[in-house]
Amino acid sequence: MSQRWSSTKEEADAFEAEAAAIEEWWQTDRQKHIKRPYSAKSIAALRNVGFKIEYPSSAMGRKLWRILNEHNSNGTYELTFGTTEPMIAKEMAKHLQTIYVSGALCGLSQAAWPGADHADYPADLVPSVVKRLFNTQLWHDQRQTQMRMRYSEADRQSLECIDYFLPIVADGDMGFGTLTGCMKMVRSFVESGVAMIHIDDLALGLKKFTNGEGRTIVPTSEYLTRLTTARMTFDIMGADTMLLCRCDSDHAEFITGVIDPQDHPYVLGATMEVASFIQAIEQCKADGKGYLTVKAEWKAKAGLKTFDDAVQSVATQDQYSAYVAEVSGKTVPLQDRRKIAKKHTGKDVFFDWELPRLPTGQYMWQWSTRAVIDRAILAAPLGDMTWSRQDKPNKKDMHEFHSEVRKVFPARLFAFGYTGAYDFVKAGYTEEELETFPRDIAKMGIIWQVQPIWATQGLSLHANQFAAKFKKEGIAGYMRDVARPAIAGMATDKYGRPTARGDYLADAFFDVVAGVDIAGVVQ
């Protein structure tokens, strides 16, 4: 049996050196803002000591970090869109700085069995799409090198010279379940060449889109565990991949558990002794009432409130102020809130957060911008960027959120998604407001902006229009409106030959294998 280390002394030295290298890495500009709840030695103890793999994802993470920080310093922004298609990613390189790979789009168009944005596809699906895009970037860069190296330096001045290496940002959804499952997903992302992934605080398997209800989030502690898991995996791999802390608490309506006292101020409870919501739902089946009607009626009957609002409703102004003074600015669990409320009001405040629970187990949750800010601030030190996802962008809430987070983290980078279903004009924005919207929000630090699911609107629209026209006008229409402009728009060399082709790359392989020197030879 061959020994990994010749002596325990050699092993101990290698281990110390590994831990020291990690410490040093954590002091670099790219890493130094991150606060880890673990030591460099713990990470070294989880590594292949003395066996460093340099992942392309690291180089892409550093490139993205530089691009985004430049925008942050200049007050400018990058606006991109989502794709899963290598051919489209190639065209994006001519105009944009980044590419997005959406979970929703992968679920719809890349999974063996399609579905909506439920993150119910295999955990390595989005990484596999990223890998295909990244390999395409490598290939286009390689064929471009080969094409350019056939020409003299003077001739190269007029040849296409595109940076195909657009950093790819991808959707890590909810981290795909268990801690070790999340680690495997993150590992696949790093191996794919991704520059940044986002992980959110949504509950697995509980997204509903059509019943008019808000989404379900997980307790703050679970969200932080997800982010820490992703960070730990990057650290074990020694990767500079960026982590975007996405928070879906804006307009969330439910939370899966009450284990974290930091969430207690926002959990709703019944303030009246009523039958449970589950019993009310059962009853509604007998009465034939709709679910949403029953929910609204039940909430009113139950006097649904947060605990603090329940205290306010039974306290005098002075009592309530004394209560607030004692609970604000710190984490106070419900059981202590009860005691403090009793101390100031002399009453046992009736509040039951079990009664509103849903048949699927969730507790009811009172979202507020403050609740989102609280989460984002706790998450920020683990990640490199923050995104508070909104179904409906509300500039006032956005301003409050970003300025409050920036009070704590002045150089924070923020992201924003122009979610597919939102129609700005229908929602009352004027064309002028829409025109300046990206610039306006960039002033809040939102320097990476994305239309994530363009394919479901734009690509579908183009395909629909083209198919109808193709049917009507056939190959003559195709020649006129597609082939001719495409050929006319192709970059060419001084002999009029298209340069963005892959054929000469394959030919070059043949030549090199046959011992022919190819550099500087135009064929």
Ligand SMILES: C[C@](O)(C(=O)O)[C@H](CC(=O)O)C(=O)O
């Ligand atoms: C970004 C997103 O996670 C996605 O999967 O693309 C979606 C997109 C959308 O709903 O338009 C999201 O924002 O939840």
